[in-house]
Every structure is written in C-alpha cells, then in structure tokens.
Amino acid sequence: MKLIPFVYLTIDPTDSSNTLRTGKLSIFIRPEYFIGTSLETHIADLESIVSNEEFFTIIKKDDEVKPIWILLVDGGPDENPKHMKNIIQYAHLFRALNLDYLTVRTHAPGQSAYNPVERDMTSLSAKLASITLPFSGKRLCDIWRRDDIHGKPVTVKYIDKEIIPFNEFDSSTSWEWIENHAQICRYSLDIKKCKNRECCSENRATDAMLLLDENDGFLFPITKGKDGHFINPIHTLQYYDKLKILLYDRCCPSISQELHQQLYCNICGKYFPTLKFMKEHKRNVHSKRHSQNNKQLKRTHNETELECVVIPF
Ligand SMILES: [Zn+2]
Numbered sequence: 001m002k003l004i005p006f007v008y009l010t011i012d013p014t015d016s017s018n019t020l021r022t023g024k025l026s027i028f029i030r031p032e033y034f035i036g037t038s039l040e041t042h043i044a045d046l047e048s049i050v051s052n053e054e055f056f057t058i059i060k061k062d063d064e065v066k067p068i069w070i071l072l073v074d075g076g077p078d079e080n081p082k083h084m085k086n087i088i089q090y091a092h093l094f095r096a097l098n099l100d101y102l103t104v105r106t107h108a109p110g111q112s113a114y115n116p117v118e119r120d121m122t123s124l125s126a127k128l129a130s131i132t133l134p135f136s137g138k139r140l141c142d143i144w145r146r147d148d149i150h151g152k153p154v155t156v157k158y159i160d161k162e163i164i165p166f167n168e169f170d171s172s173t174s175w176e177w178i179e180n181h182a183q184i185c186r187y188s189l190d191i192k193k194c195k196n197r198e199c200c201s202e203n204r205a206t207d208a209m210l211l212l213d214e215n216d217g218f219l220f221p222i223t224k225g226k227d228g229h230f231i232n233p234i235h236t237l238q239y240y241d242k243l244k245i246l247l248y249d250r251c252c253p254s255i256s257q258e259l260h261q262q263l264y265c266n267i268c269g270k271y272f273p274t275l276k277f278m279k280e281h282k283r284n285v286h287s288k289r290h291s292q293n294n295k296q297l298k299r300t301h302n303e304t305e306l307e308c309v310v311i312p313f
C-alpha cells in the first residue's frame, strides 16, 4: 500500500530566526487509494492544525485565530492560486477562519528547492528509505513522530477517511465576491475583507489593514528591484512611493509585454493573470447583460500533494 504524506510547516513570525527553518511540522499520512488530493484535503488538514492545541501558541492570539495568514505553497495544480477551483477553496478558508487578510504565494517554476518544507521532505524520505520492513500508516506515524526533523517538533496523523473541511462546504463564492475581495496574480492570491459590513465583519488587525489601504489594499505580488533581486512584499508596501514599483506581474518572464497590456482591464484597470480571467471580468462587470449576474462558481477536484508553509500573524 502506497502512503502519501502531506506536510505542513507552521512558522511563528515572532521567532527571531530569519531562516524559515524553525517552526512546527505537521504530517498527515493517507493511503493513496482513497486520496482525491484536491485542495479541499489540504484545507481539511489546515483546519486540523488550527484546532490542535499544540499549535495554539503559533496560530492563536487571545483565543482567536490570528487575523493575517501567509501560505507559501508549491505551484502544483492542486494548490496553485491561479486556478479558479483553488481560489474558491482559499476564499472558503478565509471566511471560515474570519481572517482579515490571506495571501497565498507560490514558488515560481524551478524555485521549489527554496521551499523549506521540501528540504524537510528530503529528510523524511531518507528515513523512510532506510526502513525495509513494510509498515502500515500508523506505524509510519510512530517512526516519524519519534525524532525531530531538522530540529523541528513534528506532529503526525494517519487519516484513512475523507474529511470535508469546516463541516460543510460553503458554496457562496461568486465571481462578484472574488472581484470585491481578491487580487489574483500569476504566483499569488491575496484576499481581504471588504468595507461593506453586511458582507464582512470589522477588521481585527486594524494597523496592518491601514498600511494596506494606503496602497490599493493588497500586498504586491512578486516584484523585482532595480538590482534584479526579488523584494520583500512588505518592504515594497512600506516604500512603494519611494521606489519605481513595476505593474503587477510585469517582472514575470513568462508574460510578454504585449500580453501584459491585455491583462489590465482597459475600462477599470483591474489586473488578472490570464486572458480567461479578464474575459470573465469583462463579461461579469462591464457587460450590461451580465451585470446583475451573481453566478455561483462550481467546485471541482484535482490531484497531487501539497507542501505548505503557514505563517499566521
Ligand atoms: Zn466582504
């Protein structure tokens, strides 16, 4: 029986180490046969982490889930935030946790080696390879639980049934909701509360939201500085009026200048990372016929595993 590990590294931002090598690892092991490894499975894992007392000091403040989350994910199709089915799941997570702000950032192609979870996975695989006896999932949990990986404490769970996250699926994510709460870019998805109190509750992280509001309300996606290095998005935000900030995704080599011009709406200036999204935007927002349309988007499934870093603020 093939077992698939789903690995999550939760980082405490108040930890003074800058290496991203600290934090707490969670591993969920599932038998391959029952996995439809969609983002829904990963969201269920995140829910399990949120409700695990061992993570309370990192995840919670004053008994509430911290209001700003950063998810660093691999760019695989089951977690890449540019796919609509994933955007809907992330929106669901955002609402279920009553977050003020959720940013999902992917590693660009070829950059996965910099994912700290990948490095931990190498260590896990080496341990697994050195074991010759056939192990059940529960036995494997015991083995991985016993020793720290790169000095990080590990929690391991064996799961052989499907868990639907947050008990029920909330299908109320419409295109309109996405327009009003999200900025989608090639390698990032940012979701924030809107100002309509009938739709979203008051922000909890008021200072951070004020800083964002001084911009267009969102953290910048991947942006290169003049020296060719990628800039920390919070620094970009802090100094945005002092630097010549490029337009969204302008520094992505996969987007030509010609295509890039078409990705900014020529009517309202909103950016989308694909022409398909732009078409959907124009159809929903600028076409009279569809302006009243608040169509529900369907959820779908897909495959592969996620290595994910969670940084709640
Ligand atoms: Zn809202």
Ligand SMILES: [Zn+2]
Pocket: 265, 266, 267, 268, 269, 270, 281, 282, 285, 286
């Ligand atoms: Zn527009």
